Amino acid sequence: MSRAAKVVERIAVDELTKRQADKELARLSQEIARHDKLYHQQDAPEISDAAYDALRQRLKAIEARFPELVTLDSPSMRVAPAPSAGFAKVRHARPMLSLDNAFADDEVTGFLERVRRFLEREIALEADTEIALTCEPKIDGLSLSIRYENGELVRAATRGDGSEGEDVTANVRTLADVPKTLKGRAPAVLEVRGEVYMRRADFVALNERQAAAGEKTFANPRNGAAGSLRQLDATITAGRPLRFFAYAWGEAEPRAWDTQHEFLKRLTQWGFQVNPETKLCRTVDAVLALYRDIGARRASLPYDIDGVVYKVDRVDWQAILGFVSRSPRWAIAHKFPAEKAQTLLNGIAIQVGRTGAMTPVAELEPINVGGVLVARATLHNADEIERLDVRVGDTVTIQRAGDVIPQVLGVVMERRPRGTKPFHFPEKCPCDLKTAVVREEDGVVRRCSGGLECPYQQVERLRHFVSRQSFDIEGLGWTHIENFWRDGLLKQPVDLFRLRRDDLRKRVGWGDQSADKLIAAIDARRAIALDRFINALGIPSIGEATAKALAREYGDAQAWFEAMRAAGAERTAKPDATKKEKAVAEIGVEFGRLCNVQDIGVTTADKIVAFFGEGHNETIIRELLGEITIEPFRAAAVAADSPFSGKVMVFTGTLQAMSRDAAEAKAESLGAKVTGSVSKKTDFVVVGADAGSKAKKAAELGVRILSEEEWLAMAGG
Ligand code: D41
Numbered sequence: 001m002s003r004a005a006k007v008v009e010r011i012a013v014d015e016l017t018k019r020q021a022d023k024e025l026a027r028l029s030q031e032i033a034r035h036d037k038l039y040h041q042q043d044a045p046e047i048s049d050a051a052y053d054a055l056r057q058r059l060k061a062i063e064a065r066f067p068e069l070v071t072l073d074s075p076s077m078r079v080a081p082a083p084s085a086g087f088a089k090v091r092h093a094r095p096m097l098s099l100d101n102a103f104a105d106d107e108v109t110g111f112l113e114r115v116r117r118f119l120e121r122e123i124a125l126e127a128d129t130e131i132a133l134t135c136e137p138k139i140d141g142l143s144l145s146i147r148y149e150n151g152e153l154v155r156a157a158t159r160g161d162g163s164e165g166e167d168v169t170a171n172v173r174t175l176a177d178v179p180k181t182l183k184g185r186a187p188a189v190l191e192v193r194g195e196v197y198m199r200r201a202d203f204v205a206l207n208e209r210q211a212a213a214g215e216k217t218f219a220n221p222r223n224g225a226a227g228s229l230r231q232l233d234a235t236i237t238a239g240r241p242l243r244f245f246a247y248a249w250g251e252a253e254p255r256a257w258d259t260q261h262e263f264l265k266r267l268t269q270w271g272f273q274v275n276p277e278t279k280l281c282r283t284v285d286a287v288l289a290l291y292r293d294i295g296a297r298r299a300s301l302p303y304d305i306d307g308v309v310y311k312v313d314r315v316d317w318q319a320i321l322g323f324v325s326r327s328p329r330w331a332i333a334h335k336f337p338a339e340k341a342q343t344l345l346n347g348i349a350i351q352v353g354r355t356g357a358m359t360p361v362a363e364l365e366p367i368n369v370g371g372v373l374v375a376r377a378t379l380h381n382a383d384e385i386e387r388l389d390v391r392v393g394d395t396v397t398i399q400r401a402g403d404v405i406p407q408v409l410g411v412v413m414e415r416r417p418r419g420t421k422p423f424h425f426p427e428k429c430p431c432d433l434k435t436a437v438v439r440e441e442d443g444v445v446r447r448c449s450g451g452l453e454c455p456y457q458q459v460e461r462l463r464h465f466v467s468r469q470s471f472d473i474e475g476l477g478w479t480h481i482e483n484f485w486r487d488g489l490l491k492q493p494v495d496l497f498r499l500r501r502d503d504l505r506k507r508v509g510w511g512d513q514s515a516d517k518l519i520a521a522i523d524a525r526r527a528i529a530l531d532r533f534i535n536a537l538g539i540p541s542i543g544e545a546t547a548k549a550l551a552r553e554y555g556d557a558q559a560w561f562e563a564m565r566a567a568g569a570e571r572t573a574k575p576d577a578t579k580k581e582k583a584v585a586e587i588g589v590e591f592g593r594l595c596n597v598q599d600i601g602v603t604t605a606d607k608i609v610a611f612f613g614e615g616h617n618e619t620i621i622r623e624l625l626g627e628i629t630i631e632p633f634r635a636a637a638v639a640a641d642s643p644f645s646g647k648v649m650v651f652t653g654t655l656q657a658m659s660r661d662a663a664e665a666k667a668e669s670l671g672a673k674v675t676g677s678v679s680k681k682t683d684f685v686v687v688g689a690d691a692g693s694k695a696k697k698a699a700e701l702g703v704r705i706l707s708e709e710e711w712l713a714m715a716g717g
Helices: 003-010 018-040 049-065 105-123 200-212 221-229 234-238 260-270 284-300 315-321 382-388 455-466 478-486 493-498 501-505 512-523 530-537 544-554 557-573 580-586 589-595 602-613 615-625 660-669 693-701 708-714
Strands: 089-091 133-139 142-149 152-158 164-166 189-197 243-253 279-281 305-312 331-335 339-352 357-369 372-378 395-400 407-411 437-439 446-448 527-529 629-631 648-652 684-687 704-707
Touching: 018 049, 105 284, 105 305, 105 315, 105 331, 133 260, 133 284, 142 221, 142 243, 152 164, 189 221, 200 221, 221 234, 243 260, 260 315, 279 284, 284 305, 305 315, 339 372, 339 455, 357 382, 357 395, 357 446, 372 395, 372 407, 382 407, 455 478, 455 493, 493 615, 501 512, 527 530, 530 544, 530 557, 530 615, 530 629, 544 557, 557 589, 557 602, 580 589, 580 602, 589 602, 602 615, 648 660, 648 693, 684 693, 684 708, 693 704, 704 708
Parallel strands: 527 629, 648 684, 684 704
Antiparallel strands: 089 164, 133 279, 133 305, 142 152, 142 189, 189 243, 305 331, 339 357, 339 395, 357 372, 395 407, 437 446
């Protein structure tokens, strides 16, 4: 700071001359902008919050005295960005509609017939009038609405529930495909809608970078795009290879186009990217031929698509057709079927999970399935291998549908080479201990009996411990855990809280900053909610939902520990009862109480008390309690008057508006009980994209099925 500035600063606001005030405002603006940047973008503030507030207060006081000196770019005109409170909500001026799906050709024919009949009835369309359709590849990304006023980008929002999305303006401004200013003449107000996506090659490269840095990798380009866009720090988004195809408008004032294809042309003139595969088709035959052509070239396109969208080209007809619930009558998405492919089975590997469950995994000659390189597929379990008679060296048919793990459907018997041998499930764990494999009495699962000693289980348990639903340690990736485990830094959960900055910063690829960041992320989790803590323990059969039910029932950690010990003692005294009613009535109060918790029966109750009966588990918990505090369970306020109150719900398939986790949490907050499988007791099944057997089962049982849109509407957005 210069001497002169210092002198000015000492002058009370009341005594400043206008000239001095002008100078002082310029200086303050600059200072505030510099500190904003240090704080928000570099995470490296130089002054205390109080000192920063003092700068802003002085600026405001001077501006109040000399309003004529307030400039448009004064810090007082900007709202300081919230550091990490998530994204602000934005209401779309026009709702973002969803699309109906067609899978078979006759559903497309049916769609066109409905359109024709509707127009014949409403505007006496003549029978031989052509209804032209714009056909656009359906990009598998995430939809966005970008608002321009007088040609300037003012706001960008995610689709959200269609009515309200999240403000991602700062992030969207970093996309090269999105013009900040529209080229040429532009409407006074224009909302451009389209899809943010990532090219497959860019996605693979991003994942490689992420993995090398020990950061989270993404399952597919769509998740990569979503994860990259939804960054609170827009500088991270700026470094990600995001692209944008524009395809629709929301509010448009004035609208100077009469057809969709004309609008697409305008988009390119304004500076947007429009998918080059888009075609105008005049007959059903032309539409279906295009669908097959694009389908055949699907894998060689540089980005993922999951169908072709057909739109009635004329805007006046679109307006007459209108929409039903939230889908336009004038558009439909013709989806591609789940992709299948044949490839060579090079080997069968055995994966060991945190509870020792062993899953056979097919190691495949890598093959492109619907645009994604598949090198592994699940074989589910030993029985499945036997049923399919899959042998190493076989050519197998695999299938990939949406987000689900690819699976082996069967063997191409004609192509079986000579000399193959039936697969024998190993009798020893693949870990160094070579412990025996046991087959569970009641099922098909085989387990390594090594328990806590098995290195695979140790690593998996640690991964579970830090995972998002458990301790949720930010920035501690899977590769880190394996490396820390190998180097002896992390063997038991408690070691996490004993990691020292010095152990980290000395590691290859680490420095002071990354070490501090991880230590801070760990410290941030030294207080944890009871349900997360229970989940983190990784008790067999206890997942997120059951952990929550237990937390709700017992309230705080001490009460839960004591109840579990008492239940264990009761069970040891009466080990025979296995029927629930009998167990509840006869074994004892605490064991009975445990059996009555949601989703828990005698088998699960036994697993819980067995867990507490193991001395080393008691030790693990005791040590953890020396490092962390467990917060009592706080029930989310439950709305008693919601349509889901007291109902049993299942979510299946991929949801668009929110993650499955978030949707389930929302349902619970509305008083629903969320379960994983469909039965006669289920009240609602919410079906997202690519839903499989659960949706089918719901239909068979006559359970009420809700689309994502219906669910959102009933849940109040
Ligand atoms: O490529 C796409 N994913 C795409 C999505 C597209 N080319 N056009 C679309 N058009 C619409 C309407 C007709 C409603 C304006 C869409 C979507 N909607 C859409 N994407 C996700 C939900 C709806």
